[in-house]
Amino acid sequence: xxxxxxxxxxxxxxxxxxxxxxxxxxxxxxxxxxxxxxxxxxxxxxxxxxxxxxxxxxxxxxxxxxxxxxxxxxxxxxxxxxxxxxxxxxxxxxxxxxxxxxxxxxxxxxxxxxxxxxxxxxxxxxxxxxxxxxxxxxxxxxxxxxxxxxxxxxxxxxxxxxxxxxxxxxxxxxxxxxxxxxxxxxxxxxxxxxxxxxxxxxxxxxxxxxxxxxxxxxxxxxxxxxxxxxxxxxxxxxxxxxxxxxxxxxxxxxxxxxxxxxxxxxxxxxxxxxxxxxxxxxxxxxxxxxxxxxxxxxxxxxxxxxxxxxxxxxxxxxxxxxxxxxxxxxxxxx
Ligand code: SAH
Ligand code: SF4
Numbered sequence: 001x002x003x004x005x006x007x008x009x010x011x012x013x014x015x016x017x018x019x020x021x022x023x024x025x026x027x028x029x030x031x032x033x034x035x036x037x038x039x040x041x042x043x044x045x046x047x048x049x050x051x052x053x054x055x056x057x058x059x060x061x062x063x064x065x066x067x068x069x070x071x072x073x074x075x076x077x078x079x080x081x082x083x084x085x086x087x088x089x090x091x092x093x094x095x096x097x098x099x100x101x102x103x104x105x106x107x108x109x110x111x112x113x114x115x116x117x118x119x120x121x122x123x124x125x126x127x128x129x130x131x132x133x134x135x136x137x138x139x140x141x142x143x144x145x146x147x148x149x150x151x152x153x154x155x156x157x158x159x160x161x162x163x164x165x166x167x168x169x170x171x172x173x174x175x176x177x178x179x180x181x182x183x184x185x186x187x188x189x190x191x192x193x194x195x196x197x198x199x200x201x202x203x204x205x206x207x208x209x210x211x212x213x214x215x216x217x218x219x220x221x222x223x224x225x226x227x228x229x230x231x232x233x234x235x236x237x238x239x240x241x242x243x244x245x246x247x248x249x250x251x252x253x254x255x256x257x258x259x260x261x262x263x264x265x266x267x268x269x270x271x272x273x274x275x276x277x278x279x280x281x282x283x284x285x286x287x288x289x290x291x292x293x294x295x296x297x298x299x300x301x302x303x304x305x306x307x308x309x310x311x312x313x314x315x316x317x318x319x320x321x322x323x324x325x326x327x328x329x330x331x332x333x334x
Pocket of ligand 2: 068102103106109111112153276
């Protein structure tokens with residue numbers, strides 16, 4: 001019986017039992033059914049047989065303590081990573097993985113270098129959250145946001161990602177509000193279109209990273225299938241239907257996508273007041289050089305002067321290979 005279908009275990013039992021089970025797993029954060037003391041011993045034992053709560057993981061804490069990475073070993077020995085990012089404003093964002101590896105092959109991304117192994121099951125997504133929620137509970141802290149920016153392309157595993165979100169959103173369970181979830185995609189249009197039709201208030205982010213098709217196709221092969229124009233059309237339709245802001249992630253790579261000519265092209269694409277650009281310093285993966293701080297400032301000022309909403313992402317956890325694009329599950333840590 002999987003965790004994301006907990007009620008299956010309680011079919012012939014009173015209704016409140018499922019409620020109690022959800023509370024034990026998602027609020028009390030137990031990692032062993034023996035701790036669910038309001039259940040009879042046989043029930044606890046059968047739950048332990050049917051639904052293992054323990055997750056096999058190794059933790060890495062960054063020197064500045066602002067990020068913690070867990071390297072998780074799944075039942076089939078595949079490895080994935082999940083990272084908690086502690087913002088100074090008190091938000092704790094959990095960056096979760098949606099696949100083992102990624103088939104998209106973006107040139108700047110260590111996960112892309114790994115290639116694709118398989119999709120994650122809803123339970124394997126939920127378990128990343130439970131593992132980190134338990135870890136944070138030890139210091140009286142909790143997860144405030146869940147972002148699908150770990151390994152993998154969430155829209156290639158759409159159903160399992162949405163299933164996990166719905167479970168984590170359940171008021172009787174983990175109870176994290178829809179607005180506290182974000183999905184980041186490299187531009188998989190069917191996913192954008194589908195999400196636009198879900199009546200869910202979760203956030204959408206698009207990894208743009210280049211302002212024209214020629215460069216984007218070089219950096220992100222998916223662009224040959226879903227061109228910028230088509231992606232932008234799908235996003236505009238999403239905004240029309242949902243009236244929600246969309247974040248465009250733009251990582252800055254020295255002498256590749258950080259010139260003012262490219263900033264001007266980017267301005268042309270950002271022609272909606274619900275569009276926000278998030279500038280991300282490129283975290284070195286060996287392929288390119290990061291844009292220096294001064295040039296990031298110049299690029300950002302140019303966008304702001306044109307009236308574009310711009311935010312800048314801090315870089316976390318480079319020392320534990322936990323920053324965006326550096327997740328390679330064990331490749332660098334074993
Ligand atoms: N596959 C999805 C989600 C995971 S990648 C996507 O591509 O959106 C999450 C983010 O990390 C993306 O915005 C991606 O552009 C960014 N990223 C990838 N490699 C990076 C690197 N080396 N440095 C900084 N950001 C990177
Ligand atoms: Fe996959 Fe996203 Fe990395 Fe591209 S940036 S290879 S889509 S994880």
